[in-house]
Amino acid sequence: MKKNLISRLAAAVLSATMVLGLAACGSKDEPGAETPGSETGGEVTLNVWHQWSNDTNELKKLYDQAVADYIKDNPNVKIETQTLDTEAYKTKISAEFAGDAKGIDVFYYWGAGTARKLVNADKLLPIDEYLTDDVKSRILEGSTTAFEYDGKLYSVPSFSWFMTLFANKKMFEDAGAKLPETYEDLVDAVEKLQKLDGVTPIAAGAKDGWNAAFIYQALALREVGADNINKMLTGEVPFEDAGYTEAANKLVELYDMGAFGKNPLESGNDDANAAFGNERAAMRIMGSWMANGIYTDTTATIDPANVVALNMPMVSGKGNATDYAGGFVESFWVNKNTANKEEAAKFAIYINERMGVAAYETGTGFSGWTTEADESNLNPLFIQIKEILGKSKAGVLAWDTSLDSEPATIHNEMVQTLFAPNADVDAFIEEHKAAINK
Incomplete structure (x- = not known):
């Protein structure tokens, strides 16, 4: 073809x-x-x-x-x-x-x-x-x-790229966890994967702001929806949907559970890719470009046959499964x-x-x-990603490429504050409102 x-x-x-x-x-x-x-x-x-x-x-x-x-x-x-x-x-x-x-x-x-x-x-x-x-x-x-x-x-x-949840299905099988289709599945998987020796459930790479932002944006996509996010990014509506707070709360919940390991802000993009590629992490939220790297990175030990590409998990009762991040x-x-x-x-x-x-x-x-x-x-x-893309309809670009420079920088930096102890979600939301709702 x-x-x-x-x-x-x-x-x-x-x-x-x-x-x-x-x-x-x-x-x-x-x-x-x-x-x-x-x-x-x-x-x-x-x-x-x-x-x-x-x-x-x-x-x-x-x-x-x-x-x-x-x-x-x-x-x-x-x-x-x-x-x-x-x-x-x-x-x-x-x-x-x-x-x-x-x-x-x-x-x-x-x-x-x-x-x-x-x-x-x-x-x-x-x-x-x-x-x-x-x-x-x-x-x-x-x-x-x-x-x-x-x-x-x-x-x-x-x-173009497509935001993808890459998962090591062998690790999921070893942990007795289900490949996540919903946020609840994701939480359950994190709890079970933590019991595997030396395994971080999700490699975050949060030292690099755009890596941290990818994870938040994946959650926000499911809480708020592509249409509303696009209107916010283009200034048609303000940053005020309650879903932005819910997404931040979910990210903090995952951090507090240990989903991203002990110190996710100490490791950047390359570190997180290496952790997934060398089977020290079970999941990685990244652009579709990572698919090729899994097959061509000669430093990785992972068996590509054990990796599956998944859509972002849904939040029960919210969002559209056909919404995606990418473009x-x-x-x-x-x-x-x-x-x-x-x-x-x-x-x-x-x-x-x-x-x-x-x-x-x-x-x-x-x-x-x-x-x-x-x-x-x-x-x-x-x-696999192409098949998911074929069912997708409404896309959202990465926020730091859609927003103007100053609010984009603030967004990435504020998302990083959610990957630390005692994260202040209220401050996260207020900083976004001040930066975006001008």
């Missing part, structure tokens, strides 16, 4: 938020065909930044291969790449763009509210003029919402101050398409392009 069939499915399912583009050289059916832009003749160096810093990350490998192919087809272009892990990367990018970011031509970033501050500060290059009709025809319908500002398109989609928001953007606007835009479009198609083919993410892709090597976990 070819990717164009899946694209139509994804368009219906993921119409909430997405984006991507195209580019480069090759035949019309290949990623990057009929790249916009003219020959510059002279040698050009593009400084490209991204946040896939770990050599075990499959996305880093896919990026490196795409760059090698681009340089081969464009011998006048030299690509210099800089990487940092996610939290350090966010800090560094903000610092660079507080000035003119002269050392950056193209960079990986998040759309919607995250990029809005850069657009408002006139730091980003609109790329409309660099998109041919052929390029536009290959962008998945509905995938550019998070990249459009004031009628201009600043980037194109790469791939198209990650992409490569162009610094408006680049000295090589055309070549930078050309490469940004190319790398977004290449990463979108490659991510899909390797079971890392869902492509924002209708470009045909080989599905023969999709791993079983990714297929």
Whole structure:
């Protein structure tokens, strides 16, 4: 089965938020065909930044291969790449763009509210003029919402993600626990999994704020619902639904039970992935990109056959099982101050398409392009996620990419306070109201 069939499915399912583009050289059916832009003749160096810093990350490998192919087809272009892990990367990018970011031509970033501050500060290059009709025809319908500002398109989609509960079914069997479909199932599983020697029920990675926020957002999704959360994130309604408090209370309940281990704030994203991969944790709430890592991480000891991909557990009597967290928001953007606007835009479009198609083919993410892709090597976990996605309807982006920069930062930092003794849920709610309800 070819990717164009899946694209139509994804368009219906993921119409909430997405984006991507195209580019480069090759035949019309290949990623990057009929790249916009003219020959510059002279040698050009593009400084490209991204946040896939770990050599075990499959996305880093896919990026490196795409760059090698681009340089081969464009011998006048030299690509210099800089990487940092996610939290350090966010800090560094903000610092660079507080000035003119002269050392950056193209960079990986998040759309919607995250990029809005850069657009408002006139730091980003609109790329409309660099998109041919052929390029536009290959962008998945509905995938550019998070990249459009004031009628201009600043980037194109790469791939989308889907928030997934990964579970080690062998550990569940050993503990006599049921794979969780409801919050009550989750609580019961936590209690039973704690009896296994040396096992943390849920690897949180809460030292990184976005990891902590993922867990809260999963609970809030079930308490409040995608429609209401999206209205809150876009400012249509205030942050006041009682479900936000209930979600915080549930997270505190899980912490107090020991669901995240003794000191979840001491371990970050990579630590949590390693804990799950080396069977020191039974569950991990993470984006669908983790599915591929479970099969390709050579440092992990887990048997991939023991891992299952699950939807977020429901809260009895609340929410819709078809609501999900995820969508198209990650992409490569162009610094408006680049000295090589055309070549930078050309490469940004190319790398977004290449990463979108490659991510899909390797079971890392869902492509924002209708470009045909080989599905023969999709791993079983990714297929499970795709099946869940096929039943999903209303999506919510990660809050720190939908909200403006200041409330997004406050959200991540305040969620971390729930992963500590004597958490103050009232203070958590009031800080959110002050930051979001302006």
